[in-house]
Amino acid sequence: KVLTGVDDLQRVKALEMRVDTRENSLGNFGSYLPNLRELKLNNSLLVSVRDLGTTLSHLHILRMACCGLSDLDGISSCSSLKELYIAYNNISDLSQLTWLDHLEVLDAEGNNIEDVNQIQYLGLCCKLSRLTVKGNPICLKPNAESVEEPDYNYRAEVKRLIPHLEYLDEIPASQT
Numbered sequence: 001k002v003l004t005g006v007d008d009l010q011r012v013k014a015l016e017m018r019v020d021t022r023e024n025s026l027g028n029f030g031s032y033l034p035n036l037r038e039l040k041l042n043n044s045l046l047v048s049v050r051d052l053g054t055t056l057s058h059l060h061i062l063r064m065a066c067c068g069l070s071d072l073d074g075i076s077s078c079s080s081l082k083e084l085y086i087a088y089n090n091i092s093d094l095s096q097l098t099w100l101d102h103l104e105v106l107d108a109e110g111n112n113i114e115d116v117n118q119i120q121y122l123g124l125c126c127k128l129s130r131l132t133v134k135g136n137p138i139c140l141k142p143n144a145e146s147v148e149e150p151d152y153n154y155r156a157e158v159k160r161l162i163p164h165l166e167y168l169d170e171i172p173a174s175q176t
Contacts, residue, residue: 009033016040021051030055042066042085050074064089065107072096086111087132098124109169110135115143116154119161129166131173133158 004012012033019026022045030036030053038061039052046052046067054077056062061083069089075081076099083105084097091111095118097103103125113119114137122128133139139154141147156176158168165173 004033010035012036014038014040018042018044020045021047026051026053028053028055030057030059034058037061039063048074049078052078061085075100082127092118094118094121097121100125101127103128105130107132108136109133112136113138116157116161117143119158123162126164128162128164130170131158131162131165131167132169134169 001007001009003017004015006012009032013035015033015036019041036056036059039056039059040063042063042065044064044067046064046069049069049072052074056078058080059078060080062078062081063085065085065087067089069086069091071093072091073096075096079099080102081100082102084100084103085107087107087109089111091108092113094113097106098121104127106122106128109132113133116138122131137144141149141152142157153176155168159165159173159176167173
């Protein structure tokens with residue numbers, strides 16, 4: 001109540017805060033905020049997405065840029081997510097995102113995605129229309145073992161793996 005500034009937590013639809021889950025567990029704070037639709041945790045220190053608990057199933061927008069995340073284990077408990085912003089973390093595995101059936105927007109800029117085959121998981125997110133992956137190793141070469149190839153075009157590869165994608169790195173995906 002102190003953080004939101006309201007007594008009736010039913011009215012809270014959006015919340016912005018910075019947390020350090022090494023010191024404070026969030027537990028199942030979402031159970032106190034049943035109508036929370038947007039949560040902004042940018043520049044927090046999150047050991048794991050699991051630290052958010054399992055009560056954020058009604059959340060539509062989650063912002064966790066610059067949070068020190070190395071994986072997305074536990075993201076499936078946010079089953080209603082439409083927009084996920086995880087830029088500038090250390091994420092390399094996108095497989096957990098296959099459970100997000102409503103995902104439309106994913107910003108994974110500046111992470112450690114070094115195998116273009118990780119993008120195939122996003123192909124299973126049938127509503128995904130906007131993806132940002134610039135600043136990841138896959139933009140330079142298809143995987144960690146390969147050398148940089150002058151003919152390699154990550155945009156064409158991503159479009160092949162996610163045919164329904166409309167925008168890639170804020171440019172129409174059809175422009176390869």
